[in-house]
Amino acid sequence: xxxxxxxxxxxxxxxxxxxxxxxxxxxxFDRAIELNGYYIEAYFDRSVSKIFLGNYHGAIVDLxxxxxxxxxxxxxxxxxxxxxxxxxxxxxACEDAKQAQKLGYNxxxxxxxxxx
Numbered sequence: 575x576x577x578x579x580x581x582x583x584x585x586x587x588x589x590x591x592x593x594x595x596x597x598x599x600x601x602x603f604d605r606a607i608e609l610n611g612y613y614i615e616a617y618f619d620r621s622v623s624k625i626f627l628g629n630y631h632g633a634i635v636d637l638x639x640x641x642x643x644x645x646x647x648x649x650x651x652x653x654x655x656x657x658x659x660x661x662x663x664x665x666x667a668c669e670d671a672k673q674a675q676k677l678g679y680n681x682x683x684x685x686x687x688x689x690x
Contacts, residue, residue: 580609584616587623596623614643621653625660633657648679655684664688 587602603620606613617640624633637654640647655670667688674681 580606580613580616583609584613584619587616587619591619591623591626594626596626599623600627612643614640614647617643618647618650618653621650621657625653625657628660630657630660634661646677648674648677648681651677652679652681652684655681655688659684659688 583602583606587599587606590596590599590602600620600623603616603623606616607620610616617636621633621636621640624630624636634654634657637650637657640650641654644650651670651674655667655674658664658667658670667684671681671684671688675685
């Protein structure tokens with residue numbers, strides 16, 4: 575397996591996400607992850623596709639893994655908070671917003687929605 579192939583599929587996924595072709599993006603991120611199971615950015619960006627597709631639980635699974643790989647990944651906490659908010663887990667969303675804030679990320683919008 576050529577590790578460069580994972581990057582190619584990842585970049586294709588980014589392009590599809592930017593074109594709002596979230597299903598196609600997800601397929602490309604799936605392939606990138608098949609080729610490199612620790613491709614943290616692919617998990618993160620696949621979660622973006624899943625959020626736009628309404629698959630919030632799937633996004634949470636991806637973000638849990640991304641956070642496991644890098645516990646200081648503030649953007650992953652933000653996205654997981656958004657996904658949690660959409661599954662009516664306000665408490666979990668608030669925790670994620672607070673963790674992102676601790677890591678130096680401006681989570682004021684999520685904090686306002688989840689913690690008030």
